[in-house]
Amino acid sequence: MLSWLWQFVKLYKTRLAIAIVALICTSALTLSLGQGIRLMIDNGFAAQSYDGLAAALKITLLIIVGLAIGAYFRFYMVSWIGERVVADIRRQLYGRLLKLPPSFFEDNLAGEIQSRVTTDTTLLQTVIGSSFSFALRNTLTFLGGMTLMFVSNVKLSLVVLTVVPFIVFPLIIVGRKVKRLSKDSQDKVAHVGAWAGESLQHIKVVQAFTREDLVKQQFADGAESAFQTALRRIRYRAFLIALVMIMVMGAVTVMLYIGETDVLAGNLSAGDLSAFVFYAIMVAGSLAAVTEVYGEVQRAAGAAERIRELIATEPEIESPQAPEQVDFGRAEPLIAIANLTFSYPSRPNHQALDGLNLTIQRGERVALVGPSGSGKSTLFDLLLRFRQPQVGNIKIHGTDIKQLDLVSLRDLYALVPQQPVLFSANVVENIRFGKPGASQAEVEAAAKAAYAHDFIVDLPQGYQSFLGEQGVKLSGGQRQRLAIARAILADPKILLLDEATSALDAQSEHLVQQALDELMKHRTTLIIAHRLATVAHVDRIAVLEHGKLVDVGTHQSLLQSSPLYKRLADLQFQSHQA
Template identity: 55%
Template sequence: MPESVSPRQRRALRLGWQFVRPYRRQVLLALLALVVTAAITLSMGQGIRLLVDQGFMTRSAHQLNQTIGLFLLLVVALAVGTFSRFYLVSWIGERCVADIRRAVFDHLIGLHPGFFEDNRSSEIQSRLTADTTLLQSVIGSSLSMFLRNALMVIGGVVLLFITNPKLTSIVVVALPLVLAPILLFGRRVRSLSRQSQDRVADVGSYVAETLGQIKTVQAYNHQAHDRELFAGTVEAAFAVARQRIAQRAWLITLVIVLVLGAVGVMLWVGGMDVIAGRISAGELAAFVFYSLIVGSAFGTLSEVIGELQRAAGAAERIAELLAARSAILPPAVAQVLPQRASGRIELQQLVFAYPSRPSVAAVDGLSLTIEPGQTVALVGPSGAGKSTLFDLLLRFYDPQQGRILLDGRAITELDPDHLRQQFALVAQNPSLFRGTVEANIRYGRPEATLAEVEAAARGAHADAFIRQLPQGYQTPLGEGGIGLSGGQRQRLAIARALLVDAPILLLDEATSALDAQSEHLIQQALPSLMAGRTTLVIAHRLATVQHADRIVVIDKGRLVAVGTHRQLIEESPLYARLAALQFTTG
């Protein structure tokens, strides 16, 4: 079997051991309880032999009382051992899965954003919840059952040999017949279990995607089509599950027929020996007991192996997440900027294509120098590469060619965390999180005081509307800031950026989707936000562009022109066209 263990399965086994290892003491205690309960169960066979031969056959009340007393003592010991085993094994399962979930989340949150372009977040969520729940069930129950029944089989076969070697040979001959289908079906079940988990993840992914965009779904009356597509996804999951269940059902059926068939043959042979006087009735009763123990343990093993195969598939999927490596790593020896950078940025011959579109350059040979304290507006048609520059500055990606310098140091030589402390980002669609208004503003500086939070909100012209909310700064926000207008969300994002007080500000079309009143309020907030900072603005609005120190026109990832608004209207046909289309109506 060792050669059939794939590298993925070895990685899954290592993953399991990695999380179980810290709790070796509890594991040893659980194993001790497991061995004790198995031994007590097996010793009951000898109790039955004594009961029959010395209790029933001798017709002695004293002997019967003794054997019954011993039997009841074993029952109490078995109950105590079972309680200990169940509690410890369940505790280990819950503890390990809690550790796995934390480890996976801690690992994922440090991966570069490109990883989440290639892997659906809803599928990752399924792995973090459904797969870990399956692992909890296996570590906290099925694994214990497997070990216990494996001990019962081994101990039972040993005691069968001690009790009657002749009859045991019948059971031993049947063993290969039972093992063969377990190994044959087990491999198939393992493959189907992995497929089944993938299909379940597809179901979760579809639900998350559709319900997350429910307004769009209903606005376009897409419900019927979505029901049909979801039904197909569910049926695909069911089809794989049905195959897996059928394989396991065949496995269990074969085991029962073979094991109990062997027991039937053994009973016939043993019965003939009792009639002939070669063995006692008590020996046969004990032998039947051990045979049934071995048979039922084998039946349970065949069921549990199916669960273990499912868990192996789940562990493989979780191990894949933990094995994912970030493309953005800190250097071995990171250079250190002053606590607050001056804000001088140099872009030198940048060439970059997204991993998902390697043949299309999002930035193509772009060079630009931005002096400390300057406000530079980036202008160009959609897809020109403006937002990509922000991604590169924040080192969410590294360029394939060229480099970016901050205060004369290449950003690849800086620790990414330290680099990002120098930037404050206000996105076009600001990200707000479930929690209070205060917590959302404090997002970039968790240690800030309430007075500092309120000062930042006043600077962003957000204080007035916050105080009108039901609980003011303690008002809980829904996911994504649901319930707030676009302008309100944007002003909270500006307050967050003000509170961070970073030397470089990145404004990604901060007012492009707002109504005139909201835009007016935000335009009032921007001067205090931009004061004393190097500011890069992705701009579609004339009001923002006109006040910039320089305007940079970008098209197809290339720098087309640089100058003031007036200069570019005269010198750059592309800028003049954009101005005519976008700005004159602003």
């Protein structure tokens, strides 16, 4: 863990150096208090000298002032480094997450990922900003105290030193178990948090089915499992603390007996024994403190391992080292799909797309229709390079999209999904997501083009109205029009519509369809259509079945040439008439 953290800490070497100097100084000054105690006893009390006592007190006070100043710099610098390093780790971790494809988030719970970004990094901050400093200071105190003990009295020092091996070996063995249990505990806590977030996010479904008791019990079972794992970790740490206490205090007791007999025999002064006892107590206290902090460090090691796993995850799809640029002046189809074949990793023997060939000209409106599972949404994912085909390619004006920078490629598109995505922000920020630098006038123009302006100004704070999580304060049609306004503001060359009106009532569908007509003007558009009535007037309709392109044509021509299309049309129109 330390070697991994060093790559972040080394960026702030100056502050680290100040912190280390302050640590060394405070440890040295703490140990110097022992000499102040020796001077008080030998030069003050034993010598019956007021001057000697006053001089010893002055020295002790100077040491205390120096200790306070050093403690200030130590605490401030170490805490600053802890906060700064964790902020850097969070930024790197979140940046890595943003580069991972959507498939990664389909395989991993959002709550568990969020736990690593927040809870695990907070645990690291606690260790770097306080526990590690505490451990290092006590380690220095232990080493310095042992040195001064040997300088003062070798015989008594050997008595104390005999217990160290009996502490160090259990510390290493138990520490490994604590690290493993800490990681397991954090995994289970993250899983419980993910389950809680998911159930609360879908609270309407939970309450509609009256399954509050069920999800409550499932949460309780998860929390209990996390508690039992944490309890095993706590038992190990408690055993370690008890072992250190009995070994260290036993050694100090034996040392006191031997020292007192030497004082009575005249072989050791009372001041020297007092100073030695002070060093021994400092050594014992620092060793006990390191033992306790070691458990926290092991917990942090578990957290660091979880974070490192996430940062080390390599995205399956990345921009090429030397990306090409699209030449829109070339006499090529805007989109050329050639022999496109794709299978999902979970179903390698099932081809979601099977040898698909399709060309789309600039400004053309093309609808993709077919039964569920025919490959329509998969094609959208491949166009956006969310996934990588096993065979075939997609070209934009003759340039393979694999040779394009991912940002440049995705800037060509605007996606309007079936379920609109809105963020926990106000109206302006949600629309401006399509073009972050847009002015207020541009935002309002996009909203007017999407037939959203009228309902926006009726909101309590107008464009500044907060929409709640996932736009919960708006109706489905209003959310969809905001998503369309965002796409209008983005001004893409290629528009991807995933059946944007399928879940709306007639009035909302009419308004959204008007907004879509405005959005599709002068743009190349691909439409995933489940309701054929919404795409009867597009330029071409591509019919897919089992991942294959079975026919292409207009609505009228496909009624004559495609049995599948005619069957779908008859089912929908007859059902509508009924």
